[in-house]
Amino acid sequence: MNGSTDPWTLLVIVGLAGVTVLTRCFFFILDRPWGLPDWAHRALHYAPAAALAAVIAPEIVMSNGHLIHTWLDARLYGAAAGVLWYFWRGGVLGTMLVGMAVYLPLHLGAGW
Amino acid sequence: MFLSATIRHHPAFREGSRAIAGAALGIGAWGLMTGVAMLKSGMSVVEAVAMTLLVYAGSSQLAAIPLLIAGTPAWVVLAAGFCVNLRFVVFSLHLRPYLMHMPRWRRLLHGYLTADMSYATFTRRYPTPGLLPSQQDEQEAYLVGGYATTWCAWMGMSLLGIALANFIPTQWGLGFAGVLSLVAVTCSMASTPLRLLAVLIACVTAVAAFALPFKLNIVAAIGAAVLVCFTLERQFGVDADAEDDR
Numbered sequence: 636m637n638g639s640t641d642p643w644t645l646l647v648i649v650g651l652a653g654v655t656v657l658t659r660c661f662f663f664i665l666d667r668p669w670g671l672p673d674w675a676h677r678a679l680h681y682a683p684a685a686a687l688a689a690v691i692a693p694e695i696v697m698s699n700g701h702l703i704h705t706w707l708d709a710r711l712y713g714a715a716a717g718v719l720w721y722f723w724r725g726g727v728l729g730t731m732l733v734g735m736a737v738y739l740p741l742h743l744g745a746g747w
Numbered sequence: 748m749f750l751s752a753t754i755r756h757h758p759a760f761r762e763g764s765r766a767i768a769g770a771a772l773g774i775g776a777w778g779l780m781t782g783v784a785m786l787k788s789g790m791s792v793v794e795a796v797a798m799t800l801l802v803y804a805g806s807s808q809l810a811a812i813p814l815l816i817a818g819t820p821a822w823v824v825l826a827a828g829f830c831v832n833l834r835f836v837v838f839s840l841h842l843r844p845y846l847m848h849m850p851r852w853r854r855l856l857h858g859y860l861t862a863d864m865s866y867a868t869f870t871r872r873y874p875t876p877g878l879l880p881s882q883q884d885e886q887e888a889y890l891v892g893g894y895a896t897t898w899c900a901w902m903g904m905s906l907l908g909i910a911l912a913n914f915i916p917t918q919w920g921l922g923f924a925g926v927l928s929l930v931a932v933t934c935s936m937a938s939t940p941l942r943l944l945a946v947l948i949a950c951v952t953a954v955a956a957f958a959l960p961f962k963l964n965i966v967a968a969i970g971a972a973v974l975v976c977f978t979l980e981r982q983f984g985v986d987a988d989a990e991d992d993r
Contacts, residue, residue, distance in 0.1 A: 738927075
């Protein structure tokens with residue numbers, strides 16, 4: 636635990652910070668003017684929801700790179716409870732708390 | 748950026764900050780478990796703190812840890828980080844018209860600090876870029892308010908995770924709180940039938956294409972969802988402005 640600090644690793648970490656800037660700013664780093672066609676901007680309206688969904692779906696229904704083949708997984712019920720709460724009452728915090736309230740007992744108590 | 752008083756005192760700053768606040772606990776839980784994961788994998792405290800403060804991208808941090816520990820060549824680690832972050836390239840295309848009126852250093856700072864949740868909340872609040880300077884200032888303040896809250900929650904809890912790594916077992920699954928926050932934000936964005944379809948297509952594609960390396964399944968999912976939903980929107984002549992208001 637707590638290995639020694641390696642200067643080379645630190646350099647790679649700085650490089651990774653550069654990668655964060657490069658990717659998050661990719662299309663607005665240069666000053667050169669060019670406009671995004673209206674239809675493209677329109678199409679991108681679907682990107683945020685799709686991106687978030689794509690990030691979370693595997694976290695809920697997959698483990699070790701495979702689709703889970705059991706209903707005895709606490710994540711399924713935690714996420715379902717969260718979604719139900721959201722459409723009943725709304726609110727991000729409430730969704731998270733209700734989801735965890737279902738998830739933790741099943742996960743820690745029942746070992747799902 | 749959130750040190751600039753003009754931005755901090757704009758009412759939109761507080762609005763943006765409040766919009767993220769509900770999710771801050773979930774973001775924090777995710778940061779906490781990322782901090783724990785970095786130390787448990789054998790990184791030193793200095794390395795983990797440097798990574799937290801500089802890289803500021805949870806998924807690319809988690810992807811880089813095993814590579815760094817295994818002594819993988821630097822260019823491979825950086826290339827892997829780039830691929831894992833490819834969804835941000837799509838975000839930058841979307842954010843471009845909102846930011847191009849600013850000087851470059853300011854665009855870069857905003858871009859660097861805008862992660863998934865801030866981007867999604869911001870583009871939902873402002874479907875079209877402002878044209879008047881007053882609208883542009885308002886949008887900038889909202890964006891900064893959102894990402895400042897995200898940044899504080901993420902940094903504070905990541906550093907706490909690094910400090911308490913020995914006392915927080917990863918098996919507890921506290922990181923699931925971060926997933927649940929994103930579930931709520933995703934639900935809030937599925938406000939029209941087509942956007943709900945986009946969410947469902949993205950879920951299925953991301954799972955089906957999971958075998959792709961470097962999380963490219965996420966990029967594939969965005970591509971598939973945007974393509975199908977935009978085609979359908981055109982096909983059925985959905986009124987774009989009416990969609991934006993929902």
